[in-house]
């Protein structure tokens with residue numbers, strides 16, 4: 705049986721694109737409209753998962769703001785960002801964009817690291833999906849698309865063993881996850 709036969713759509717492309725457009729409209733109104741022309745906010749995209757979400761979001765923004773990339777993984781301490789980008793973020797207003805908040809470990813680690821290493825003026829967080837998991841110290845989310853149940857998700861940037869990131873919908877497994885390793 706093919707992997708796709710194990711999957712069911714949790715959010716279709718239309719639901720995703722509507723949430724992206726709604727979020728962009730709020731960011732335009734609450735962040736971009738009040739930013740000085742010589743101090744545009746900067747989008748920090750969390751790789752790999754946020755690459756599709758961030759590129760869709762950017763195309764709805766009223767100004768083509770600068771973008772930098774940070775790579776981290778939920779199970780790892782390591783954060784990768786070029787030294788030039790770290791310098792570029794100093795004193796800037798950041799919009800930290802990720803596709804999913806699950807345990808919250810990745811974004812908390814990145815938020816701490818950005819604060820210490822880059823000393824930005826401010827950090828706002830934009831996340832498309834938030835798994836409703838119990839977290840005694842939740843990160844405050846400034847912009848959120850959907851609350852989703854605590855199920856393994858793939859598609860729209862999210863993977864299972866590096867597969868399925870390019871799917872335009874968000875899927876979950878309705879049969880046990882097949883062995884993809």
Ligand SMILES: O=P(O)(O)OC[C@H]1O[C@H](OP(=O)(O)OP(=O)(O)O)[C@H](O)[C@@H]1O
Pocket residue numbers: 750751752753754776777778779802803804805806807808809810811862863
């Ligand atoms: O809240 P958490 O439990 O930390 O999980 C959320 C993170 O997990 C995913 O990335 P992943 O670690 O799978 O790396 P990837 O994006 O490179 O696949 C996702 O893109 C988030 O960044």
Ligand code: HPA
Pocket residue numbers: 778804806855856857858862863864
């Ligand atoms: O549900 C998920 N899907 C893909 N990657 C993830 N990283 C944390 N949770 C998930």
